[in-house]
Amino acid sequence: SYTAKHRAELIAETVRGVRSVINQIEVVPTVALSDEEIKGAIIGSLALSPTTESYEINVSVKEGIATLTGTVDSWQERALAERLAMNVRGVKGFLNSIAVEYDTQRPDYEIKQDIQAAFKWDGLLHDEKIDASVQDRKVTLKGTVPSAAEKRRAIWNAQVAGVNEVVADNLKVDFWDATSGKYQKASFDDSEIDRAVEDAMLFDPRVNSMNVKTRVKDGIVYLRGTVDSLMAKRAAENDAENTTGVIYVKNLLKVRPKTKVEDQAISAKIEQSLINDPYVEKDEVKVSVNDGIVRLEGSVDTLFEKSRAETAAGHVAGATEIKNSLDVKMPQGVLVSDPYLADFYVVSYYWVDDAPAAPDMSDKEIAKNIREEMWWSPYVTAEEVEVDVSKGVAKLEGKVDNWSERRAAVRAAFEGGAQRVVNNLSVGS
Numbered sequence: 001s002y003t004a005k006h007r008a009e010l011i012a013e014t015v016r017g018v019r020s021v022i023n024q025i026e027v028v029p030t031v032a033l034s035d036e037e038i039k040g041a042i043i044g045s046l047a048l049s050p051t052t053e054s055y056e057i058n059v060s061v062k063e064g065i066a067t068l069t070g071t072v073d074s075w076q077e078r079a080l081a082e083r084l085a086m087n088v089r090g091v092k093g094f095l096n097s098i099a100v101e102y103d104t105q106r107p108d109y110e111i112k113q114d115i116q117a118a119f120k121w122d123g124l125l126h127d128e129k130i131d132a133s134v135q136d137r138k139v140t141l142k143g144t145v146p147s148a149a150e151k152r153r154a155i156w157n158a159q160v161a162g163v164n165e166v167v168a169d170n171l172k173v174d175f176w177d178a179t180s181g182k183y184q185k186a187s188f189d190d191s192e193i194d195r196a197v198e199d200a201m202l203f204d205p206r207v208n209s210m211n212v213k214t215r216v217k218d219g220i221v222y223l224r225g226t227v228d229s230l231m232a233k234r235a236a237e238n239d240a241e242n243t244t245g246v247i248y249v250k251n252l253l254k255v256r257p258k259t260k261v262e263d264q265a266i267s268a269k270i271e272q273s274l275i276n277d278p279y280v281e282k283d284e285v286k287v288s289v290n291d292g293i294v295r296l297e298g299s300v301d302t303l304f305e306k307s308r309a310e311t312a313a314g315h316v317a318g319a320t321e322i323k324n325s326l327d328v329k330m331p332q333g334v335l336v337s338d339p340y341l342a343d344f345y346v347v348s349y350y351w352v353d354d355a356p357a358a359p360d361m362s363d364k365e366i367a368k369n370i371r372e373e374m375w376w377s378p379y380v381t382a383e384e385v386e387v388d389v390s391k392g393v394a395k396l397e398g399k400v401d402n403w404s405e406r407r408a409a410v411r412a413a414f415e416g417g418a419q420r421v422v423n424n425l426s427v428g429s
Contacts, residue, residue: 001278002027002091010341013148016378019173020148027064029278033090035061041088041276042066048269050229050257050317051206052081057098059085064092071099075159077205084315089278106162108134114160115139121196123244123404124339125153130171137164141171147378148173149340161203175378188245190216197221197240206235212253214240219247219403226256230314230322242339247403255292261318263289270294270319273312280309285326287313292320299327310349324351331419338411361417363389370394370416379408385425387413394418399426 005025012021033041039061046052046059055077057070068085072078078098086094112134119127130143139158145151151173158166194216201207201214207227215222221240227233237251267289274282286297294313300306306326313322361369367389374382386397394413400406406425413421 001029001089002094003087003278006086007341010149010152013152014338014340014377016147016175016376018148027092029064029090029092031089035063038064038066038088038090041090042085044272045084045088045276046081048273048317049080049084049315050231052077052084055081057081061091064090065095066091066093067095067097069097069099071101073101073103074161074203074205075100075163076203079156080205087278088276102162105137108137111137111139111160111162115158117196117199118157118160119154121200121244122153122157123242123246125150125157127154129176130154132158134163137162139163139166141166141168143170144172144174144176146173146175153340190218193219193221193243193245197243197246200239200243201236204235204239207232207239212236216246219245221246221249222252223249224252226254228256228258229317230255230319234314238339241407245403255320257292257318257320261292263291266292266294266316266318269316270313273316274309277308277312280305280312285309289319292318293323294319294321295323295325297325299329301329303328303331306351307349324349338415363391366392366394366417370413370418373412373416374409377408377412380405380412385409389418392417392419393422394420395422395424397424401427403427 005023005027008025009021009023012018039059042059042061046055046057055070055072057068057072060067060069066085066088068081072081078096078100081098082094082096085091112132115132115134119125119130119132126146130141130145133140133142141154141158145154151168151171154171155166155168158168194214197214197216201212211225212223212227213225215224221243223236223240227236233251233253233255236253237249240246240249267287270287270289271282274280274285274287280300284298284300288295288297296309296313300309306324306328309326310322310324313319367387370387370389371382374380374385381400384398384400388395388397394416396409396413400409406423406427409425410421410423
């Protein structure tokens with residue numbers, strides 16, 4: 001699938017020492033679909049989402065290559081439409097020609113201020129060596145970042161309201177000790193973090209809600225209020241998680257759809273969403289809905305498929321909660337939850353903690369794999385972290401420099417084969 005090709009590129013970008021990736025993978029879908037079938041699936045995927053249903057987007061497909069045209073109000077809306085379309089089964093290639101049109105033109109100095117703020121508050125970006133200049137609404141990025149994944153992230157952050165183009169030819173990837181970054185250099189007041197989280201949600205088209213109330217105490221973010229979809233609830237948590245200075249997010253948001261959707265209609269839309277997903281075998285998943293609460297039952301091959309099924313269901317308007325009871329045939333598979341790869345932290349799904357330990361890998365092997373994952377990560381100083389594994393549960397001890405490194409260590413533990421992670425890492429210089 002095209003999604004797998006794109007995911008492979010993102011994974012390669014997160015490895016220490018990688019400066020850029022040339023992706024020559026050929027996509028050969030397991031099921032042959034006609035261009036009209038693919039086009040219909042993309043249109044359906046855009047229509048299923050509670051966020052993109054009002055976008056003015058046209059879809060064309062030729063020999064499996066999908067092209068999106070039309071206009072939207074922001075780069076974020078453009079990217080969201082792209083993600084939904086590329087995740088459709090049968091797509092071999094992708095071209096996003098959606099135009100971004102603004103109601104008014106903003107002065108360059110305002111654009112630059114927004115970019116600097118976006119860099120500052122992005123917990124996934126080390127911006128200490130990035131210089132951004134703006135002229136006639138064209139952004140030029142120069143300097144260095146410690147990973148190819150962060151270069152992609154910097155370009156994404158630079159696409160604030162009013163920007164026509166971002167040029168990053170002179171933003172180089174050069175590994176440096178990023179673990180002593182912005183968290184250590186500055187302390188952030190709870191009120192500052194609060195404003196940054198609110199701004200992140202305000203400009204996220206998946207959330208874009210004035211009904212979300214935030215409170216921050218000692219770096220812990222509490223989200224209260226209502227949103228109109230599960231996608232919005234998860235996106236709000238994701239935005240808060242990725243904000244500099246945030247330690248933990250307590251998501252107390254309630255899902256209240258704008259209009260009542262009948263259970264039968266929700267079920268039908270989820271089934272269509274599962275059919276569209278290139279990773280999930282629809283016949284293996286049974287969907288039932290009662291008063292907006294979705295239950296997924298059946299048996300899938302891997303933990304990754306289980307998480308994909310839940311994510312696909314969560315994209316459907318009208319669903320207010322998901323109870324994922326899918327059995328997993330091969331529970332030893334690694335479930336990677338990396339914000340550079342995915343929209344959601346799938347390890348936050350309630351069932352992840354109950355996943356059985358990997359039966360085909362010893363604790364010693366898991367511990368060895370975790371240490372290797374940490375060494376290859378540009379975000380973790382592996383020497384600072386002690387790893388102990390018992391029955392598939394990894395315990396992390398030691399002291400790291402910042403919260404970004406702490407989260408990266410947890411991701412490395414899951415990628416190394418841990419089925420659960422007990423994170424006892426302390427943060428401090």
